[in-house]
Amino acid sequence: MSCDMQERLLFLIGARGTGKTTVARLVAERLGWQFYDADSLLEERACKTIRHIFADEGESAFRDRESALLAELAGLSACVVATGGGVVLRTENRALLARGKIVWLRAPPAVLWNRLQDDPITADRRPDLAQGGLAEIEDIVRARSPLYESCADCSIDTDMLSPREVAELIVSWLRSRSDRP
Secondary structure, three states: OOOHHHHOOEEEEEOOOOOHHHHHHHHHHHOOOEEEEEEEEEEHHOOOOOOHHHHHHHEEEEEEEHHHHHHHOOOOOEEEEEOOOOOOHHHHHHHOOOOOEEEEEEEEHHHHHHHHHHHHHHHHOOOOOOOOHHHHHHHHHHHHHHHHHHHEEEEEOOOOOHHHHHHHHHHHHHHHHHHOO
């Protein structure tokens, strides 16, 4: 894959609640690129929510669907993709992400917990991965952080910044790496 292709494909990774979807939409608008929310696209194609995919088919089947969709998205150009929080769990997904630039959005577990409590869409559409409350979110973040870090080209703490500020940091970072975005 050419360097130019890689410079025009951006993946946002991170735990649920870090702002991936909101920020990815803003970055895509700013760059004039396409925006894709991988979870929403997966739900649309499955004709059911992720919560129902988990309940009806199990996590493994969901991860299979997620990997297949990521393979498709990783072949695109001039787009920003908000990934699901667990996309980094599979080695093959981390390899697919490397086809583009990868920005890891981070926030402390307590911030994520508060954001999830304030988001009714999460409760309706996503599996309840935080049944154990803040402690479970801490465990998830602790387990996934090394995976996020291993594939990220850039990381940004989102807890003290607005989505617009995070988006501007990403656009500036991309532009500093290339004249093409």
